[in-house]
Amino acid sequence: xxxxTTAWLDQRxxxxxxxxxxxxxxxLSADQMAEVAEGLYDDSGNAFLWVxxxxxTPKVPIGFADKAGGRGLIVTWCPQLDVLAHPAIACFLTHxxxxxTMEGLAAGVPIVAMPQWGDQPMNAKYIEDIWRLPTRNGLxxxx
Numbered sequence: 801x802x803x804x805t806t807a808w809l810d811q812r813x814x815x816x817x818x819x820x821x822x823x824x825x826x827x828l829s830a831d832q833m834a835e836v837a838e839g840l841y842d843d844s845g846n847a848f849l850w851v852x853x854x855x856x857t858p859k860v861p862i863g864f865a866d867k868a869g870g871r872g873l874i875v876t877w878c879p880q881l882d883v884l885a886h887p888a889i890a891c892f893l894t895h896x897x898x899x900x901t902m903e904g905l906a907a908g909v910p911i912v913a914m915p916q917w918g919d920q921p922m923n924a925k926y927i928e929d930i931w932r933l934p935t936r937n938g939l940x941x942x943x
Contacts, residue, residue, distance in 0.1 A: 805849065805878045812847060812888040819883055819909070820893040821851040823900055826916050833859040836893075841868055846890070848872045849883065884909050896923040905931070 809817065818840065822828060828836070833852075837860065840848045848868075852860055854876045865874050880900070883889060884907035891910040894900045901923045904911045913924035 802875070802878055805873070805875060805883065808873050809849065809883070809886045809888045814887045815890040816847055817886075817888045818844060818846050818848040818891055818893060818912075819851075819889050820848060821880060821900065822895040822914070822916075823897045824853070826895045826897070827856060828859065828916075830859045834861050837861050837864045840872060849878070849889075850874045851878055851880075852876060881907070896920040896927065898923060901927060 820836065820840070833856070836850075840846075840850065841864070848871070850872065852874055857874075857876065860874065865872075868874070881903055884892060884903055889907075889909055891912055892900075892904045892907075893912040893914060894904060896911070896913050896915045897918075897920060901911070905927070911927055913927060915921040915924040
């Protein structure tokens, strides 16, 4: 894990961080990025680690990183398996690409699905309605 990300996560209580990543191909619209940002900061009240690829950073609302301050960390990359295994991670907001789905399930982290296209809606359906695998905190995926 990067030193910045590790140090930031290590300072957080167990199960307190929302981890957000939309993979290497999904490109959210500027409106979607603004909605995610608003949801993270204004609506959830939780600390968060948001991976935004360098090519997508112009879509992050202007001033959001500064506004988020110490409550949120935005990075352009981090090793997802290491992050998901960190005890500070509470849940994983993902596009539900196959690799992210398997990594989230393997880590036992509750998944919040935001599928975009391709196999992602089907993967989200399986997470919620079919597999219903136990997660780290005892909830079922989709609860």
